[in-house]
Amino acid sequence: MNIVPICEKDFHQFWPEFEAIIQAQETYAYEPHMTYLEAYTLWCEVPQVCFVAKEGETILGSYFLKANGMGPSSHICNCGYMVSSNARGKGVARALCEHSQEMGRSLGYTAMQFNAVVSTNTVAVTLWQKLGFAIVGTIPNAYKHGKLGYVNTYVMHKVL
């Protein structure tokens, strides 16, 4: 697996996976029917950096990293991760998260924060906890899950 800066061709290839993830409405607080260009802007252009995990020409997943706040809170970064459906359970999310922590440190951030981890996404919650993130907040009914209705979200945090 190689983790390299994303290019538009990569995102184009990844777009069906991205679209399936947001349309499921189980993990991301994104507009489920956003356009390709809106998604590209949000995932690849607004963030400070964006990477893609590849095996040969196959896209395994992607993550972005950006500052979570401005000015007095600009020492904390924020990331989002997505893994392709046929690449799950193979350590891709862990590899992306570990890469992002190294990247965050090298960009001068001293902590990483996830603002809205869907509480029912136990695979993610458990993995982030294994990687040293703590649940530091619980927002009641903050996410309208595609199958389960309103569920809580967690704020998770780790010192880098």
Next chain:
Amino acid sequence: MNIVPICEKDFHQFWPEFEAIIQAQETYAYEPHMTYLEAYTLWCEVPQVCFVAKEGETILGSYFLKANGMGPSSHICNCGYMVSSNARGKGVARALCEHSQEMGRSLGYTAMQFNAVVSTNTVAVTLWQKLGFAIVGTIPNAYKHGKLGYVNTYVMHKVL
């Protein structure tokens, strides 16, 4: 006191107060040296609505309201409030917050969330608690306070 939609002339008049608040680095996670235009965009244009509290031609304070999340989290709104230095202790923040809750309800939001209330801003924390907001998260050392160094921030939440 009248609370009315902000116009650019109002923001121009309010700008010295806004600038003093962000430069103090005690309450807002904004770039302390942002320009007038950056501040105008952030406070008045990016949000869904922005209001100003006036007594005659004097600006007492201002608030913005916007969605706190997209798609499955778009039922929660977020606000920011600022009160002019010579209008503090007169119930302006309370009036702005009560107005914003009514506005949030009328725009269809079912909850309000503050993402980064600086824990040492006890006047604000206490007022939000009086108005029914709960601390649902504590982010360690998330804010570099101008006088106190790194302090915690709170996530606060209220069902509307």
